[in-house]
Amino acid sequence: MIVVMRPDATKQEVQHVVKLIKEMELKDHVIEGTDLTVIAVIGDDRKKDGSVLEGAPGVDRVMKVLAPYKMAAKETRSGKKTLIDIGGGCVFGGKQVPVIAGPCSVEDEEKIMVAARAVKAAGAHALRGGAFKPRTNPYAFQGHGEDGLKMLAAARAETGLPIVTEVLTPSEVEMVSEYADCLQIGTRNSQNYKLLEACGNQPKPVLYKRGMSMTLDEWLQAAEYILAAGNPNVILCERGIRTFEDHTRNTLSLSVVPELQFRTHLPIVIDPSHGTGHARLVPSMAKAAIAAGCDGLAIEMHQDPQHAMTDGAQSITPEVLTELMGQLQRVAEAVDKECIPGAAAAV
Numbered sequence: 086m087i088v089v090m091r092p093d094a095t096k097q098e099v100q101h102v103v104k105l106i107k108e109m110e111l112k113d114h115v116i117e118g119t120d121l122t123v124i125a126v127i128g129d130d131r132k133k134d135g136s137v138l139e140g141a142p143g144v145d146r147v148m149k150v151l152a153p154y155k156m157a158a159k160e161t162r163s164g165k166k167t168l169i170d171i172g173g174g175c176v177f178g179g180k181q182v183p184v185i186a187g188p189c190s191v192e193d194e195e196k197i198m199v200a201a202r203a204v205k206a207a208g209a210h211a212l213r214g215g216a217f218k219p220r221t222n223p224y225a226f227q228g229h230g231e232d233g234l235k236m237l238a239a240a241r242a243e244t245g246l247p248i249v250t251e252v253l254t255p256s257e258v259e260m261v262s263e264y265a266d267c268l269q270i271g272t273r274n275s276q277n278y279k280l281l282e283a284c285g286n287q288p289k290p291v292l293y294k295r296g297m298s299m300t301l302d303e304w305l306q307a308a309e310y311i312l313a314a315g316n317p318n319v320i321l322c323e324r325g326i327r328t329f330e331d332h333t334r335n336t337l338s339l340s341v342v343p344e345l346q347f348r349t350h351l352p353i354v355i356d357p358s359h360g361t362g363h364a365r366l367v368p369s370m371a372k373a374a375i376a377a378g379c380d381g382l383a384i385e386m387h388q389d390p391q392h393a394m395t396d397g398a399q400s401i402t403p404e405v406l407t408e409l410m411g412q413l414q415r416v417a418e419a420v421d422k423e424c425i426p427g428a429a430a431a432v
């Protein structure tokens with residue numbers, strides 16, 4: 086922390102701040118400038134409450150210097166990215182940019198199998214599908230629960246694609262973890278800290294979506310809950326945020342990609358489906374995301390979007406996915422990455 090004193094602060098006020106810093110078991114370094122005095126606080130102040138100093142007489146403002154997220158911060162791994170292998174050769178954080186594709190929800194045994202075959206044939210690298218659906222409306226389809234997980238497991242058995250599926254409550258984490266290769270935490274649960282901790286306490290990687298009104302700092306601090314609970318395999322997923330803009334379902338903030346690459350070692354996945362809400366916008370934003378340097382994509386695909394039970398409007402068809410995979414490969418090459426359809430990661 087840096088404490089900036091007011092220009093008219095007295096020597097006694099400076100001394101009082103120094104005393105408060107010492108009481109916090111931190112060290113002080115007073116720098117007297119020509120116009121004002123600043124005090125550098127030395128030591129790990131992340132667990133200290135800076136507002137104590139902010140309220141002291143003569144203090145103008147207190148600035149945090151250390152990132153409040155210790156384990157997620159890039160420095161923690163000396164700038165090295167974390168590689169996260171969700172199975173089936175699908176690795177996030179390396180040279181290859183994997184694509185997770187599949188329907189919004191698992192609708193029935195046959196449909197998820199047809200979708201899985203299409204995902205595989207298009208060359209995407211993992212299968213998504215919600216068995217537990219977090220719906221805005223309580224009367225809307227809530228998913229098939231454990232039966233849906235079994236359907237996903239059957240699709241994995243046939244295609245070899247690892248499965249990514251959402252978990253809604255801490256009490257269901259163990260069960261979902263038994264079936265899934267990667268657990269998804271959705272935007273509506275992004276600050277459900279008990280769920281984050283529970284996902285931190287199980288062995289499978291986590292695809293952790295940004296809250297729709299979360300700042301980057303809040304997102305990384307929340308990711309820290311999963312890391313601090315013991316699970317190092319956290320993949321961040323930007324899925325769009327709420328803004329005044331209404332031509333899209335959400336505003337897909339692609340500038341988080343380079344910013345997160347700067348701040349954290351965790352892989353970053355972009356979801357252009359929830360990020361736009363319109364299938365026609367998905368291919369462009371998927372290509373833009375790879376151009377921006379993302380480590381993976383999560384895309385909703387449905388063989389019959391007009392009859393999809395959830396999120397049909399933003400689901401691309403297998404034909405569009407197949408064409409897109411070829412384009413993604415070319416964009417990836419332009420930014421020294423790979424997005425090879427059907428390929429296991431070369432990291």
Ligand code: PEP
Binds near residue numbers: 219271272273
């Ligand atoms: C989903 O992936 O289908 C989903 C519900 O996503 P989000 O949490 O981003 O809305």
Ligand code: MN
Binds near residue numbers: 359
């Ligand atoms: Mn969806």
